[in-house]
Amino acid sequence: MTLASRLAVAALASLLVTGSAFAQTTAPAAKSDTATAADKKAPKERSAESLECSKQADAKGLKGKERKTFRRECMKEAKASTAAPADKK
Numbered sequence: 001m002t003l004a005s006r007l008a009v010a011a012l013a014s015l016l017v018t019g020s021a022f023a024q025t026t027a028p029a030a031k032s033d034t035a036t037a038a039d040k041k042a043p044k045e046r047s048a049e050s051l052e053c054s055k056q057a058d059a060k061g062l063k064g065k066e067r068k069t070f071r072r073e074c075m076k077e078a079k080a081s082t083a084a085p086a087d088k089k
């Protein structure tokens with residue numbers, strides 16, 4: 001083999017080796033938070049007012065934006081009515 005062909009083989013081998021070295025990356029470390037993704041997506045406890053407003057919306061057959069608007073107003077009224085007796089004491 002000539003010197004030129006040896007250099008060409010060495011250059012090609014070094015390119016292949018460095019290419020594979022850069023391709024092997026490690027996965028990013030996981031966060032060490034105690035809360036996992038499943039904990040963050042756990043459903044919250046719904047209040048009695050929320051459940052009652054949902055039942056009323058179901059009875060009226062509301063869906064989508066109308067249901068959302070109705071529930072928002074219903075919750076405001078429910079919270080206002082529970083706060084009013086506390087103010088009278």
